[in-house]
Amino acid sequence: MRKFPTLVLGLGLAAVSSGAIADNAAGKSDASLAGSVKSALISNDATKARQINVETHGGVVQLNGFVDSAAAKAAAETTAKNVAGVTKVENQLSIRDPNRSTGEVVDDTVIAAKVKGEIAGKAGLGTASDVNVEVNAGIVELSGFVATTAEKTHAAEVAGGISGVKEVRNNISVKPAG
Structure with missing residues (x-):
């Protein structure tokens, strides 16, 4: 699995993560398609x-994270849809709370690190790097692709058990069999 690390909310989490094996209808690998979307x-x-965050699997592009406005969310979706090889866009972007204090930003960074560490340490969650973690005002957003519904559910349960987590938004998708 290739990674294209990008700084996300100052956390240094992997923002573009995709398998390089699957090709989409345009013949691009998931990694190549994710790179094209990120460039756009x-x-x-x-x-x-x-x-x-841009995740891809079989031509399906998942957009995740926190943006500043509804206009930015819509622009991201339109931009992704216009990239050759994209068959579908799942726009799971959330609008950031504009009233966060510096202390809340630091708290969110700590929560994100704890959630990521717990997910990486739990067996049965597939490759932990397939699960991205974003936090805004104590709201945890999980995204990426896992192999089973049980893994998706388990990741949310693990995240919900971390101190300081107010809500978990589970935007993880299950990879189609095959």
């Missing part, structure tokens, strides 16, 4: 690409 987001002044 970087080129668009209406989107702040550093805020957006």
